[in-house]
Amino acid sequence: MQVILAEEAGFCAGVRRAFKIAENTVSDDLHWVTLGPLVHNQAVVDHFTAQGISPADDMEKLAADGIIIRSHGIAPQIIANLQEKGIIINDATCPLVKRVHETAALLTAQGYEIIIYGDYDHPEVQGILGWCNNNARVIASVDEALVMPVVSKMGVISQTTKNESDFYKLVAALVPKAKEIRAFNTICSATLKRLEAARILSRKVELMLVIGDKSSSNTKTLARECQISGVKTQLIESAGDLIPAWFKDIKRVGITAGASTPDWIIKEVLDRMTQFDDGAPQEQTQQGNLSNEESFAKLEAEMADIASPNRGDIIKGVVIEVRDDEVMVDVGGKSEGIIPLREMSVKEANSAKELAAVGEEIEVLVLKWDDDGTILLSKKKVDAKKAMDTLEEIYNSGGVVEGSVVSSVKGGLLVDVGVVAFLPASHVEDGFVKNLDEYVGQSFKFNIIEFNRHKKRGSQIVLSRKAMVEAEKSKLKEQFWASIEEGQTIKGRVKRIVDYGAFIDLGGFEGLLHVSEIDHVRIEHPSAVLTEGQEIDVFVLALDREKQRVSLSRKKLLKSPWEIVLEKYQEGDIIDGKVVRLASFGAFVEIEPGVDGLVHISQLANHRVEKPQDVVSVNQPVKVKILSIDSEEKRIGLSLKEVAADVEDQGVEEYLANQENEFNE
Missing domain, CATH: 3.40.50.11270 (Rossmann fold)
Known part of the structure; x- marks a missing residue:
């Protein structure tokens, strides 16, 4: 057997x-x-x-x-x-029961009608009721849920030893009973794991023995789960309850035990099992490659107490629950531990759900045992140790590491490379960096210029981009001079603005865009037109390969004011303008930036004008009529009095039209 x-x-x-x-x-x-x-x-x-x-x-x-x-x-x-x-x-x-207490107290404080899924007389439920100010309803079945009255706000929690699938069925039945419902699966993970292990084993054997006190809720749940699977099931409290007849013609027996069953009782049952085989003392028969005696020894070894992990131990575990502020991990040895959000990763996260998933296997470091018996764990410190080992290899081999900038601090940047490393401001680029905050959130490659994992003060890892940036720029510079030619139009980015122009990053080299080449019209300062970081098209005016200088133009790519005027206006148009200066022979009026037209003194008014300032003044807005456009000489003749005449003629025509309409009526 x-x-x-x-x-x-x-x-x-x-x-x-x-x-x-x-x-x-x-x-x-x-x-x-x-x-x-x-x-x-x-x-x-x-x-x-x-x-x-x-x-x-x-x-x-x-x-x-x-x-x-x-x-x-x-x-x-x-x-x-x-x-x-x-x-x-x-x-x-x-x-875990304490967490149920906390949840019950929180829901009560927030005004929820509390529903406890459990057995009313169970001591755990009685304790939970106290944390609800004894103002909660205990229900044990879906039938009880169906007759619940409708409430405004409902909070649902569970006795830790109940069946999870039954809990979800009950919650589904309660959903129509409230306008708002909050359900918390507070069933103990140990219960869930024992149930699942029992289900799996029940499919492999002919008889299941469930060991535990008959008053134990989780033991009764285990027995019921095994019975549901269809396998013969016996619930026993000790080895003394075993009956030889149960094992007649049975070749495979499965054993499970409730969460409150001590190991010595399980061992006694296993020991007594060696005496049964068709009701007679067991003979030395082979089971695979193990004899019954060897198999039993193996079972005893599996039941042996596993030492609790000690502070500083690195152990493997499986994630069994993920909350916003912590992760619960099964670390074996019948122990469960908690990883607070702050100990999950060096990366900032709003929720642990961004960093872990149920079923994921992870390595953790035991930080300490809390007063309540919880094992406090850290994933961040294990990851940091692994990262330090990897970084040390990279440092020793002169390799390159990739990381992302997490924040700026005095004197430089903090970079996540698996652990937090320091990037001095003088090593961010190959020159001075004015605003370090611009680098936060970006990823780069770095050289490690200092590594000391035992350093107590300051950063253990110091990074640099300087040499890499210089090498990259040298490569781009070489490519730039191999491909650049006068007369080309290329894209660039405004790198720096100075009084006399702007330096444009052309992707490997900087060229000068002089203030006189920014626009066709005069500008007070380059910053009136350009901003740092802006992408623009520029025309390559001249190259000095010996001195490695590039002269650029923006205005070459813009339409000239005269081109705009010729496209936009024609003789006879009445347009808006502004008087920009006066002369003895008339007034100059700006009709487009960079283009002025002349209103001769004879065209200023319908009467004789002695001086232009008697009619108009500088900066005065005026309406003028275009009399002539000389594109070759770039001259425009304008008139003020023609505008007045046109307006008067239009008024007469409108008056006559109105008179004619009135006559016809």
């Missing part, structure tokens, strides 16, 4: 923690009791009763120096009562 032990069986982390707390209390000189059974397993209760720690149920008659709060937790009102009596409290509440 082959005996197969489920991959997940026996004490969970919460129960193991409670057991350890109680064991550490035994040596104390004080009189200790547990408030109710420490866990739902009579063997464990008897174990501690024999050592002087017995359960007590009557708070009023409690006569003890100290009390151990059991793994199921209790209501805050009871804790306050114990403190008032001066009783020392040793809290063995499962950390």
Whole structure:
């Protein structure tokens, strides 16, 4: 007969923690009791009763120096009562149950109607009720959910030892019962893992043995799950419950155990199993490459206590839950740990959900054990160690590392290269950088110019782009001079603006765009037209390869003011203009930037004008009529009086037209 032990069986982390707390209390000189059974397993209760720690149920008659709060937790009102009596409290509440308490208290404070999925009489549920101010409804089935009254806001939580699929069915039934519903899957991951392992094993065997106290909720859930699979299932509390007839003609037996079942009971059952084979003592038969004796030894080894990870250990784990502020990891040894968001990565993230996924295997560093028994872990520090090893190899080989700039600080930039490294301002480019903030969020390649993983102050890794930028610019410069020719039109980026023009980055070399070549019209300063970083088209005016100078023009690519005038206006047009200067023979009027026309003194008014300033003044806006355009001489003749005459003629025509309309009517 082959005996197969489920991959997940026996004490969970919460129960193991409670057991350890109680064991550490035994040596104390004080009189200790547990408030109710420490866990739902009579063997464990008897174990501690024999050592002087017995359960007590009557708070009023409690006569003890100290009390151990059991793994199921209790209501805050009871804790306050114990403190008032001066009783020392040793809290063995499962950390996961404490999270249910926190969730219940939060939902209550926010005005939600609380629904607890669980068994009303279960001590864990009674404790949760206390954290809801005893103002919550406990339901145990979908049928109860269907008859719930409709409420405005509903919050749903679960007893940690319930079946997950049943929880989701219940939540689905509750959805129509509230305008707003918030459901929290507070079922313990240990319960989920044991159920899944039991399901898998049930499909491989002819008989399942479920070991655990018959009062234990998670043990009963395990047994029910095995029965649902269709396999013969027996729930036993100890090896003494085994009946030889069960194993007649059975070739494969599966064994699982509830989360409150101690290892020694499982071992006793495994030991007794060696005595059964068709109801008779077992013979030495082969099971694959292992004899029954060898197989049993292997099972015992699997059941052996696995040492809890110590501070500083690097261990592997599997992500079992991801929240915004933390990640829960199964790190084996029947232990679970927490990675706070700050310990997930050197990269900033708003939520841990951006950094991890359920089922992902990761390596973590054990930082410490919290007071509540939670193992505090860090993924960031493991990643940092791996990154440092890799960076050290790159440094020693003179290689290149890629990273992204995360922030600017005094004197330089901080760069994520797996760990945070420092990039001095003098090594960002091959010259002075005015605004370091422009580099934040960008990725580059770097040389490592200093590496000291044991350095206590300052950065352990110092980076540089200077040599790489210089090499890249040299290469681009060579390519530039090999391809550039006078008369070309190329794209460039405004790099620097100075009083006499702008330096244009042509992709490997900078050329000068003189202020006189920016536009056809005179400009006060290049910044009136150009901005740094702007992309523009420029014309290559001249090249001096010996001195490596490039003269550029922008105005060569722009239409001249006269070209605009010839396209836009024609003789006879009445247009707007502005008087820009006066002469004894007339007034000059600007009709386009860079193009002035002359209004001769004889065209200023319908009467004789002595001086132009008697009619117009500088900067005065005027309407003028174009009398003539001489494109060869670039002269334009304008008239003010013709405009007045045209307006008067138009008025007469409109008057006559109106008179004619009135006559016809």
